[in-house]
Amino acid sequence: MKYAAIKYTDIANGPGVRTSLFVSGCTHHCKECFNPETWDFAYGNDFTKEVEDAIIESLKPAYIKGVTVLGGEPMEPANQQALLPFYERVRAEVPGKSIWIYSGYTFEELTDTGYKRAHTDITDKILSLADVLVDGEFKIELKNIRLRFRGSENQRIIDLPATLKNGEIVISEYS
Numbered sequence: 744m745k746y747a748a749i750k751y752t753d754i755a756n757g758p759g760v761r762t763s764l765f766v767s768g769c770t771h772h773c774k775e776c777f778n779p780e781t782w783d784f785a786y787g788n789d790f791t792k793e794v795e796d797a798i799i800e801s802l803k804p805a806y807i808k809g810v811t812v813l814g815g816e817p818m819e820p821a822n823q824q825a826l827l828p829f830y831e832r833v834r835a836e837v838p839g840k841s842i843w844i845y846s847g848y849t850f851e852e853l854t855d856t857g858y859k860r861a862h863t864d865i866t867d868k869i870l871s872l873a874d875v876l877v878d879g880e881f882k883i884e885l886k887n888i889r890l891r892f893r894g895s896e897n898q899r900i901i902d903l904p905a906t907l908k909n910g911e912i913v914i915s916e917y918s
């Protein structure tokens with residue numbers, strides 16, 4: 744997997760001060776996407792173990808609340824494969840830090856076993872490791888600059904542990 748950028752001490756993509764990883768590759772091609780260079784799966788730099796190490800190290804200070812993974816599309820099947828070991832490392836090595844994932848796919852698409860564009864045999868595992876999924880494509884006609892942590896009205900900030908426990912969508916307190 745390639746990644747386009749890493750932002751340390753980011754306050755725009757989730758609560759508190761975070762490290763944000765912008766991965767490469769996205770097949771949604773939303774109109775007026777904020778990051779069209781990341782559509783190309785070959786854009787940017789290799790996501791190596793050294794890069795993972797640097798991100799994990801950045802999460803260690805007490806004032807860092809967690810990591811946010813966005814793009815690009817972290818839930819493209821190829822990117823899921825590359826990111827699952829990283830999420831497992833975050834959980835094991837920096838427990839207590841939150842994991843936010845932004846996806847153009849909806850929760851329903853990601854959990855639909857018949858939706859082969861996004862659902863893989865590891866998708867459920869990834870969703871069980873993360874705290875929040877901000878879901879849905881960016882829709883320019885629903886753009887609202889007053890929204891916090893999302894760009895358009897259709898997108899939802901989903902509390903994943905509560906959603907998976909209840910069996911229905913639970914919107915995060917951060918909405």
Ligand code: SF4
Binds near residue numbers: 770776816846
């Ligand atoms: S899902 Fe995100 S990165 Fe992909 S086209 Fe839409 S806004 Fe851009």
